[in-house]
Amino acid sequence: MMLIPCPWCGERSENEFTYIGDARRQRPDTSALDVSDETLKAHSDYVYLRDNPKGWHQEYWQHTSGCRAHFKVERNVVDHRIRASVKADEELPSFPEGR
């Protein structure tokens, strides 16, 4: 069982949260009328491709059974350590390699 630190509510049981997914993907701007092939490719990469690192992973969670806010977490997907948690519009701090 993980304890997940919500930036608003503090550490709570993982049962209260819903996983949303990889927070590093950026949706490309497809609003132009005449979208280029590169943009279409970038869009399909955004929808389908994942870095899926074996180690530290930046990801969105939602505190569904709590304050319902979305926020960002950096979690190690091998041992589930969490080293940072920030509000959804904030940047996660940078860490020296391997910590």
Place this chain on the structure above:
Amino acid sequence: MQRYSIWSLARNALTGHKNWQAAWRHPEPKPHYDVIIVGGGGHGLATAYYLAKEHGITNVAVLEKGYLGGGNTGRNTTIVRSNYMLDDNAHFYEHGLKLWHQLSIDLNYNVMFSPRGVLNLVHSDAARDAAKRRGNAMRLNGIDSEYWDLETIAKKIPDLNVSKNARYPVKGGLMQKRGGTARHDAVAWGYARGADARGVDIIQQCEVTGMMMEGNRIVGVETSRGPIKAGKVGIAVAGHTTQLLNMAGLTAPIESHLLQAMVSEPIKPTLDYVVTSGAAHLYVSQSDKGGLVFGGDIEFYNSFSQRGNTRTLEHVTAAMISLFPRYAKLRLLRHWGGIMDMSMDGSPIISKTPRDNLFLNGGWCYGGFKATPASGWCFAHTIATGEPHPLNAGFTLERFERGYAIDENGAGPVPKAH
């Protein structure tokens, strides 16, 4: 290869079982192979077996970082079925099911395939309509399927809670009688033995750590036991698919997630079929040793941890007890987890890649064990000929960006589907 038979059993019994040959060799890696398969799970070993048997390609190595079948092959709940609706999946898995029915004879190795029938329960009118539609699609594709009403189910599965007041009231179910279970380790071992007998080198404790490239062409692999050159390289590493593709500078439409399963203490035969419930997130069967083997959903967050979490454990056991109240008193013996290669449409990839001479087998989600024979068969064809067989022609890596996703659940691009 020493053939197994009643006579060899009797002969060896008389000599105190001291003269059995090892089922496969433990060779040192050669500097060069025509084909290297990365991953010694069922899929990698089956691929090597069919490369040798069907295509006469025997200068082959299977490189496994741990031990044979130590990945998902040896961790799964062994449900074998071909009850799919979409054509690409239906024909592929049905080819597999036909291979399963012959596998023990073909391999001269008892994989304990037990076609006891797989029943998918439905708990609502909408689910019943969907199940009947899938059953009809299957029959149109020449695959066996029948709808069981509540009375039939209540009679055949007395342990099941069919009360109207149940948490998951049972309405009926879709039965595939030719489906069932098999002995997972035996599948890996049988294919390993058959491949070894045809000259394939099976090299355990050998982790692939990098790809050797010349321009866009893969020419070998770096391993924990030194570099090995290869004419072609095939990847079959389940949950580590993206790691291997990264070594070749590629990204994949795959996330790694954890799936766990568990087994109860052994009891006398009580459950004759494999029973699954999509609504309750449960699948269960009784093993030949008597334990109830069951599992549910993935943890739903990226994971490489290869061990279960209590949240899902509780959820799955609760589902089990609500469907089968009688099993509440049983004790759990073990639970374990495996790292799944969850693809973005729930269907697998058996395909060429953007790198020359590099081939990919992955994206098996919840259901790659049943695919083992068909997967090895199709992957061997793809590697040997350089082109996919019609049975796996839809399972490409480019299908996502080209809009040809094979989305059995109609759920859109999420790495969560069965």
